[in-house]
Amino acid sequence: MSAISKLLSLNLCLCLLAACGPLAPEDATSPLESQAFSAGNDDSHSQGTQLHGSHIPSVSYTGASVMHDGVRRAATLRIFQGELFARIPLSVTGITPSLAPCVTRGTGPERSCGFTVAGQGICSPNALVTVSSGECAGTQGSCTGRPILRVCSGEKPCEFERTGYLGTDVGSAGPDLQCSLTSSCPSVRFTCPSSGIFTVLTGPYSTTQTASVAARATSGRFPVTYKDLRGEQLIGARMLSSSPSGYGTVIEVKDATNAANVVIPESPGIWDASGDTFLYRLQIRPNTGPTVDLCTTGADPAVGWAWTVPLEGSFSKAGDREESTQIFTLACDPGVLAKCYRWGYKPWLDGASPGAVTKAHWACTRMARADYCGGGASFTQDGTLIQPWDSLAPNIIPPPTQGSGPAGMQFEAGWDTSGPACLSHWRWKHLQAGCVTLQKPIEDANGHVINDCRDPHNVSTAFKCSPICDNAQEAKQLFKSVVFNNSIANEQLTRPQP
16 A cells, blocks of 8 residues: 555544644653563564653753762763763862971971972772883973872872872982983872872972973872772762753762663663663752652662653753753663664764764654654554664664564655654554645546645645655655654554563
8 A cells, every 4th residue: 555545544634733543742741651662572662752852951061079989079961972971070188298398408208398280180989000201311391300199089288198198209310220320200009099089299309409200100090180080980960850840859879780681571681782871870969859760760660760861952842852961861760762772873883073973863752753854752662563764874773674563664754853754654553643734635537636745746836745655765865864764553542572
């Protein structure tokens, strides 16, 4: 049966959206069943009606805080690829006698005056680190005079062999065989502290002399002015909601894990095997009362909550995406923002600027929810199986193999960021969209359709043409679609079983 006949048989209505059949509003509270996947249908996926999957869709990059080394500290959030980072500024905290000028002449590394802070560094806890110029005295970027290096744990300056002290070394004053008769520069080897931060002090061997050293670290980084926390280091981090429905609400990271560790019932069985994505369990901290999980809609009843993946940009309830340097999206699984990411449409694959993959992810969210009108209303039922694919080069999801998937799968639509670019049939016959952009085919006296968008000789001027397509080739060539899907023209009112 042609697409025209299929659309005619479905009595595509011309009424406005508000006057048509039942709609599932964005983020409705209807329970979303666990994703169902049959091992024999490797190119089928379970879609859903939720977009964000929670009532707090976005949070602010600023105003966050983290727990670090037992202290809550202000932080700024950022997203790199599929992972959330919290950046804390480093600063010298506290005072110590060694930072004060010497009243009388002071000499040697043990003295408690005449030192200055050379900078701070970061490293992996328990790793061996060497701080040194790595050069002989007199060479470019090394040291002059006879300098002292003292390394302290964390952000606090320390005294010689007292609390926080990690090590000291003094440059040699006389000839050094390895330095061709010139003096050598100091070098301190130590074990990185649990905080992952160290502070370096420098000073001349004698306060009546001058000395300098251009130190660097063999592992980690030195000098730096900030430290990034990631993964499980973000447990306990707090962020602020930026959405109108919960502006200023505090959201806390309860747990974090690499998505490669999360097993799912849908193919391929792992949330994201690449290792590039981290997932977070988030909880809302009300002013009074206990914390509650952010992602509960559609969660496995045996667990009671679902993971969240962070996405750059924001999505409105209408499903429109906007770039933002102020806020980012919290995508709860099994909302379709997370699903489309999990299916492979990772916006960060585009690099620094949004491109083809970002648009494909956006179009996928329209497809997964059967957002026929491009306004955020879903015309499907949770758990309905579809076969998505794309025409990206290379494909993120390749076209389905002939005869794969459940019986009755046939081409449904080609999609773009505003909804279906063209349509072949409804996913559910009782959930027909009444958008004015999906016009009913109009026939002339001879039975010829006169408002088919595929016909370059379309003679209809009174009505907008009907965006009909029978296959992905038509959808791509005539309507510029890059994301497509097959589905069954479902008639039953209950969720189909795969």
